Every structure is written in C-alpha cells, then in structure tokens.
Amino acid sequence: MFGEVSPKYKPLTIDTIPDYVRTRPELTPIFRDDPIEAVEVGDGNLNLVFIVTSAVDEARTVVLKQALPYVRLVGDSWPLPPDRARIEAQALEIEYRLCPEHTVRMFFYDSDMYLTAMVNLNKHIIMRKGLIEGIKYPKFAQHIGRFLARTLANTTDLVLDYRTKKLEVARFINPELCKITEDLIFTEPYRPTERNLFHKELEPQVLALQADKALRVEVAKMKEKFMTQAQALIHGDLHTGSIMINQDETFVIDPEFAFFGPIGFDVGAVIGNLLLSYASHEVRTADPDKRTDFRRYLTDTIIELWHVFVNEFQQVWDQVDQVNFPKGYQDDYMLRLLHDTAGLGACKMMRRVIGLAGVADIRGIEDVHERAIAGSLALHMATALIKQRESLTQIEELVEIATACKPTYPWR
Ligand code: SR1
Ligand code: MG
Numbered sequence: 001m002f003g004e005v006s007p008k009y010k011p012l013t014i015d016t017i018p019d020y021v022r023t024r025p026e027l028t029p030i031f032r033d034d035p036i037e038a039v040e041v042g043d044g045n046l047n048l049v050f051i052v053t054s055a056v057d058e059a060r061t062v063v064l065k066q067a068l069p070y071v072r073l074v075g076d077s078w079p080l081p082p083d084r085a086r087i088e089a090q091a092l093e094i095e096y097r098l099c100p101e102h103t104v105r106m107f108f109y110d111s112d113m114y115l116t117a118m119v120n121l122n123k124h125i126i127m128r129k130g131l132i133e134g135i136k137y138p139k140f141a142q143h144i145g146r147f148l149a150r151t152l153a154n155t156t157d158l159v160l161d162y163r164t165k166k167l168e169v170a171r172f173i174n175p176e177l178c179k180i181t182e183d184l185i186f187t188e189p190y191r192p193t194e195r196n197l198f199h200k201e202l203e204p205q206v207l208a209l210q211a212d213k214a215l216r217v218e219v220a221k222m223k224e225k226f227m228t229q230a231q232a233l234i235h236g237d238l239h240t241g242s243i244m245i246n247q248d249e250t251f252v253i254d255p256e257f258a259f260f261g262p263i264g265f266d267v268g269a270v271i272g273n274l275l276l277s278y279a280s281h282e283v284r285t286a287d288p289d290k291r292t293d294f295r296r297y298l299t300d301t302i303i304e305l306w307h308v309f310v311n312e313f314q315q316v317w318d319q320v321d322q323v324n325f326p327k328g329y330q331d332d333y334m335l336r337l338l339h340d341t342a343g344l345g346a347c348k349m350m351r352r353v354i355g356l357a358g359v360a361d362i363r364g365i366e367d368v369h370e371r372a373i374a375g376s377l378a379l380h381m382a383t384a385l386i387k388q389r390e391s392l393t394q395i396e397e398l399v400e401i402a403t404a405c406k407p408t409y410p411w412r
Contacts, residue, residue: 005069005081005082005083006111006112006113008112008113009069009113009114010113012048012064012113013040017036017038017050017052017064018038020113021036024108024110024117026107027062030054030060031054032054034054034056034057034060035054035056036054036055037053037054037055038050038051038052038053038064039051042072044072044241045071045072045073046067046068046072046080046084047065047067047068047072047085048066048068049063049065050063050066051063051122053120061120061122062107062117062118062119063117063119063121064115064117065085065115065116065118066115067080067082067083067115067256068080068082071180073356080177081176084177084257085114085116085256086109086111087172087177087255087258087259088254088256089106089109089116090171090172090258091172091235091258092104092106092116092118092255094233095235098151098154098155099146099150101143102143102144102147102251102252103147103252104118104119104121104244104251104253105118107119118253121244121251123249125244125245125246126245127140127240127245127250128240128241128359128360128361129360131240131274131361132280132360134284134285134290134294137301139247139248139249139250141300141305141308142304142308143250144243144250144252144305145304145306145309145311145312146312148266148270148309148312149308149310149311149313149315149316150312151232151235152232152263152313153232154316155168155260156316158317159316168233169260172233172259173259174236174257174258177236177256178227178259178261180257181257182223182226182227184351184355184356184357185226185347185348185350185351185355186219186222186226187223188354189209189351189355190209190210190215190216190219191210195355195356196354196355196356197354197355197356197358198353198354198375199368199371199372201368201371202354202376202379202409204411206379209350209383212383214387215383218343218386218387218389219386222340222386225264225340226261226262226344230261231260231261231262232260232261232262232263233259233260234258234259234262234263234265234266235255235266235269236255236257236258236259236265237255238252239269239270239272239359240273240274241359242254242255262344263340264338264341264342264343264344264345265340267306267309267340267345268340268343268344268345268346268347268348269344270305270345271306271345271398272345272347272349272382273348273359273361274301275298275302275345275382275402276349276352276359276361276362276378277361278295278298278299278402278403279362279374279375279378279381280362280374281294281298282374282377282407283365283367283370283373283374284361284365284374295403299403302398302399303395303399306338306395307395310334317330335393338392338393338398339392342385342386342389342398343385343389345385346381346385346386346389347386349379349381349385350379350386352378353378354379361374362374362375362378369410372410373407373410374407375409376407376408376409377406377407380405380406384401384402384404384405385398385401385402388401
C-alpha cells in the first residue's frame with residue numbers, strides 16, 4: 001500500500017536489542033563488550049524508543065528510535081509507512097549541519113530497520129513536562145529562535161540553488177505524515193468526527209466554533225498553504241514535546257513530519273505550544289502572583305524568540321541579490337511569516353484541545369471543570385489569532401490578542 005517495507009525489518013524488543021547492538025560497528029566504541037540493558041520509554045504517538053545502556057557504566061548509553069508500521073496511539077488498524085524514519089534521519093542530518101548546537105546528534109540510520117541511533121539526552125527533559133511544572137528556561141528563546149532561523153532560512157529558495165531545492169523537495173516528499181497533519185489539524189477539529197476527543201463540558205464552544213463559517217474559511221486558507229507552499233524544509237511537528245531542554249541547553253528531536261512546507265508552521269508550533277502552556281496555567285497555577293510571573297515568562301519568550309528569529313534571518317537577507325529581493329520585498333516576506341505563524345500556530349492549538357492527539361498541558365488537568373476552563377481559553381486564543389492574524393504588524397500584537405482572551409467556561 002505504501003511501497004516496499006524492507007524484508008529485514010523487525011520491530012526490536014528489549015530482549016533483542018543486545019544482539020542488534022552487536023551488529024552495529026558504530027556502537028562498538030560506546031559499548032565495547034559490556035553487557036547491555038534496554039528499556040522502552042516511548043510515550044509518543046508513533047514509535048518505539050529504547051534507552052540502551054551499558055550494565056557496567058551508565059555513562060555509556062544511546063537512544064534507539066524505531067518506526068512501527070502503524071500509529072502506536074491507535075494500533076495496527078491505522079497503518080503508517082516506517083519509511084518516515086528515513087525522512088527523520090535526513091532532516092536530522094540537515095538540521096545538525098545548519099544548527100549543531102540545538103539538534104540531537106545521530107550516530108547512524110539503519111534503513112532496513114527504520115531505526116535511528118542518537119545521543120541519549122539524559123541531562124535534559126521534555127520541555128512540555130518542565131512547562132507543566134512551571135519551570136522557566138531563560139535561554140530557550142535565544143536557542144529556538146536561532147534554530148528556527150538557521151534551519152528554515154537556509155533551506156528556502158533564497159539560499160538553495162534552483163536544482164538543489166527541487167531535488168530536496170522530492171527527497172522529502174512525506175505524503176502519509178502530511179496527511180495526518182492535514183486531517184488532524186486542518187480538517188477534523190472543524191467537523192463532527194469519531195476521532196475528536198474533547199470532553200462534553202467543552203461541547204458548546206466546540207459546536208459554536210464548528211458552525212463559524214468565517215473561521216472555517218480562514219482555516220481552509222491555512223490548510224491550502226500547508227499543502228502547497230514548499231517554502232523551506234520544516235520540522236513539521238515542533239511542539240514542546242519535540243524539544244529536550246535544561247537551564248543551559250536546548251535540543252530539537254523527532255523531525256519525522258519534515259517536508260518542504262510553510263515556515264510559519266514551525267515557528268507557529270513553538271509559539272502555539274507556549275500559548276497552550278499559558279492557557280493551562282489559568283488553572284495549573286493557583287497563586288495569582290506566581291501565575292502572572294510564569295505567564296510573563298511565556299509571553300516574553302514568544303516575543304524574544306521572534307526577534308531572535310528575525311535577526312538571524314537577516315543574515316540571509318544580507319546575502320541575497322538586492323535587485324531580485326529588494327528591501328520592500330524582504331519586509332513583506334517577514335510580515336507574511338508573522339501572519340502565517342499566528343494562523344498556523346493557532347490551528348495547532350485548536351487541534352490539541354479538540355482533536356485526537358491532545359497535549360498533557362491541558363488534557364493532563366485532572367479536574368474536568370478546570371480542564372474545560374483551560375481548554376476554553378486556548379480555543380478563544382486560537383480563534384482570535386486565526387481571525388485577526390492579517391492585522392498583525394509586530395509580534396507584540398500577537399501576544400496582546402492572545403492574552404486579551406478569557407475562558408467562557410462555565411457557561412452562563
Ligand atoms: C496520529 S499521530 C498524532 C500526532 O502525533 C504526532 O506527534 C503529531 O503531532 C501528530 O499530529
Ligand atoms: Mg513526534
């Protein structure tokens with residue numbers, strides 16, 4: 001159905017990993033002849049993830065990530081080509097070349113096993129978990145702004161020559177993973193479907209939003225943009241669960257959804273997820289001063305990361321042909337990126353509240369009424385950003401629009 005799967009492919013288990021590791025010469029310098037232990041830690045929606053460690057020296061460790069031939073979240077009733085692991089490995093190579101300080105380092109890609117071996121970032125945590133706990137990461141804005149600008153600006157037609165760009169677009173054709181995004185982000189939240197997963201307390205707001213024709217027109221425009229604008233090599237799933245972080249370092253992982261798409265989809269994913277955190281702390285942080293303080297950190301981060309992104313992007317503008325790409329065009333390009341960031345990021349917020357794959361920031365709130373308050377706020381923020389995105393002239397206005405919203409649950 002999706003093309004050939006390698007006849008040598010076999011999903012690994014914690015019992016078969018030691019033998020597999022011995023077949024890979026790239027891992028010999030790490031594990032030597034040590035006995036090996038493995039645990040499966042994958043809590044994402046798609047793949048197997050193993051932490052593999054020497055039984056005699058825990059500093060000798062790697063992560064093995066293997067694609068399953070179906071969506072793990074749902075089971076084998078939803079087949080998915082494991083070849084997405086190749087896309088991820090190709091994207092990691094490029095991201096590492098363009099921004100090594102913020103991309104997880106790969107040891108090898110095994111095309112028979114659809115498996116990537118990479119550094120075990122065991123001094124870092126998934127950013128989403130930190131944000132849920134109210135931990136601030138003061139260097140994140142600098143780090144992610146730089147990652148976004150370097151990986152995105154340098155894979156546009158502004159930098160790649162005409163032939164390389166088209167060949168790269170072909171090498172990153174990723175139809176099945178893009179289809180997941182098209183369905184789960186741009187289609188299903190706006191209609192009744194069995195896969196949507198919002199709880200009944202939010203139903204009045206979801207039904208109103210699904211009946212909002214003006215909103216659906218704007219979402220359709222963004223879906224078209226996602227499907228047709230091969231602007232740059234985007235990560236394609238750059239939420240705070242795809243970021244490993246501590247107080248000093250930030251690493252992006254998991255680019256299996258990568259393809260040539262609109263830049264605003266990646267920048268918007270980061271900002272949209274920071275805004276989901278903002279919405280979640282409506283109920284997660286009871287103390288008003290602490291809540292205001294953490295939210296100020298989130299909004300300052302959004303503003304700073306955008307400015308870092310724009311400043312870093314300027315290095316590419318400084319090198320382009322100023323006749324073909326005059327200053328006025330450059331300004332218009334960056335303004336369009338701001339509008340796309342707001343709209344596409346907001347679509348990503350909507351799906352995390354309404355659709356199949358939620359985020360722990362909101363879905364993890366135990367009390368259903370509190371969860372509805374946070375969800376309601378996130379939906380209002382996203383709706384406002386989608387509808388008002390083209391009025392934006394600067395990032396501060398994006399923050400103002402989002403933070404002016406209030407939850408409307410409980411309904412009156
Ligand atoms: C069925 S896959 C659901 C989601 O998981 C991934 O992380 C992507 O965000 C995708 O949309
Ligand atoms: Mg992922």
